Amino acid sequence: MNNVIRIGTRDSRLALWQAEFVAKTLQKIGIPTEIIPVKSQGDINLTTPLYEMGIQGIFTKTLDVALIENKIDIAVHSYKDVPTTLPKGLVIAAVPERGNYTDSLVSKKQIEVRELFESKCIIATGSVRRKAQWLHSYPHHHIEPLRGNVLTRLQKLETHGWDGAIFASAGLQRLEIKGFYSYELPFLPAPGQGALAIVAREEDEKIRAMLEPLHHSETGLCVSLEKTFLKTLEGGCSAPIACLATVENKRGYFRGEFYELKNFSKVYTTEFHFSLNDDAHQIVKNKAIQLLKKKKNYD
Numbered sequence: 001m002n003n004v005i006r007i008g009t010r011d012s013r014l015a016l017w018q019a020e021f022v023a024k025t026l027q028k029i030g031i032p033t034e035i036i037p038v039k040s041q042g043d044i045n046l047t048t049p050l051y052e053m054g055i056q057g058i059f060t061k062t063l064d065v066a067l068i069e070n071k072i073d074i075a076v077h078s079y080k081d082v083p084t085t086l087p088k089g090l091v092i093a094a095v096p097e098r099g100n101y102t103d104s105l106v107s108k109k110q111i112e113v114r115e116l117f118e119s120k121c122i123i124a125t126g127s128v129r130r131k132a133q134w135l136h137s138y139p140h141h142h143i144e145p146l147r148g149n150v151l152t153r154l155q156k157l158e159t160h161g162w163d164g165a166i167f168a169s170a171g172l173q174r175l176e177i178k179g180f181y182s183y184e185l186p187f188l189p190a191p192g193q194g195a196l197a198i199v200a201r202e203e204d205e206k207i208r209a210m211l212e213p214l215h216h217s218e219t220g221l222c223v224s225l226e227k228t229f230l231k232t233l234e235g236g237c238s239a240p241i242a243c244l245a246t247v248e249n250k251r252g253y254f255r256g257e258f259y260e261l262k263n264f265s266k267v268y269t270t271e272f273h274f275s276l277n278d279d280a281h282q283i284v285k286n287k288a289i290q291l292l293k294k295k296k297n298y299d
C-alpha cells in the first residue's frame with residue numbers, strides 16, 4: 001500500500017458527505033485520502049421495504065467485500081446500518097463523535113400539533129420502528145411506505161399528497177436540506193442513529209492506528225451498548241426496537257423500548273443508569289432479557 005487511505009462508501013449524497021467528513025478529518029492530521037464510491041444492493045432495490053428483504057447489512061455488504069478483497073482500506077457507514085455482527089476479519093476501528101440522533105417530521109406545509117390530533121394525517125416512512133412510534137402516538141393516522149435515500153424520499157414527499165415524512169435529523173442537517181418544514185420528534189432513535197462507523201480489516205494494524213485519533217470513546221461506548229440491546233432483543237423477537245444511551249458527567253443513562261408488532265399501542269420500555277466502570281454491556285444485556293420476559297408473561 002502507498003500512504004493514501006482508500007475510503008469506500010455508498011454513492012448516495014449522505015454517504016458521500018460522511019465519507020468526505022472522514023477524509024477531511026484524516027487530511028487535517030496529515031493523512032492523504034482517496035474516496036471510492038460503490039453501489040449497494042440496498043440502493044439498487046428501492047421498492048421492497050427493508051424489513052422484508054431479510055438480509056442483514058444490505059447497505060454494507062458490497063463494501064465489506066471490497067475491504068476483504070483489499071480494494072479499499074476503510075469503509076465509512078452510518079452506524080445504524082451496520083449489522084450487529086460484522087463479517088470475520090472486519091472490525092469497527094473508530095466511531096467519531098455522534099451527531100444529532102433524533103428523527104424529524106418533514107412537511108411541505110406548516111403543521112400544528114392540534115392538527116395531528118384532530119386530522120387523519122398521512123405520514124410516509126419505510127421504517128417499521130418509525131411507523132410503530134408514530135401510530136403509538138397517533139393511532140388514527142395512516143402510514144404510507146417510503147423508501148430510498150434522503151434526496152429520493154424528499155422528492156417523493158414533494159410530489160405526493162402526504163402530510164409529512166419521517167427522516168433522521170442527522171441526514172437532513174448534513175445535506176443542508178432547505179425548503180421544507182421540519183420538526184424534531186421526541187422518539188427514541190434506532191440503535192446507533194446519528195453516529196458513523198469506520199470499518200477496517202482487523203489485521204491492518206497500521207490503518208487502525210491511523211484511525212485512533214478519530215475515535216470518540218463516549219460515542220463508541222453508547223452506540224455499542226445500543227447494538228447490544230438490539231442484538232439481545234433480536235434473538236427473542238422481531239419487533240421494532242428503539243434505544244438511546246447517553247453519558248453526562250461521567251454517568252451513563254440508557255432508555256430502550258420495543259413495540260408489539262400486531263398492536264403498536266403496546267410498548268415495553270426500560271430505563272436505567274450505568275456507570276462507566278461497570279460492565280455496562282452485561283447490564284444492558286440483562287435489562288433486555290428482563291424486557292423479553294415481560295413480553296412472555298404478557299403473551
Ligand SMILES: NCc1[nH]cc(CCC(=O)O)c1CC(=O)O
Nearest residue numbers: 078081167168170171193194195
Ligand atoms: N435508513 C437509512 C439511513 N441510514 C442512516 C441515515 C441517516 C444518518 C443516521 O441516522 O445516522 C439514514 C437516513 C434516514 O434514516 O432518514
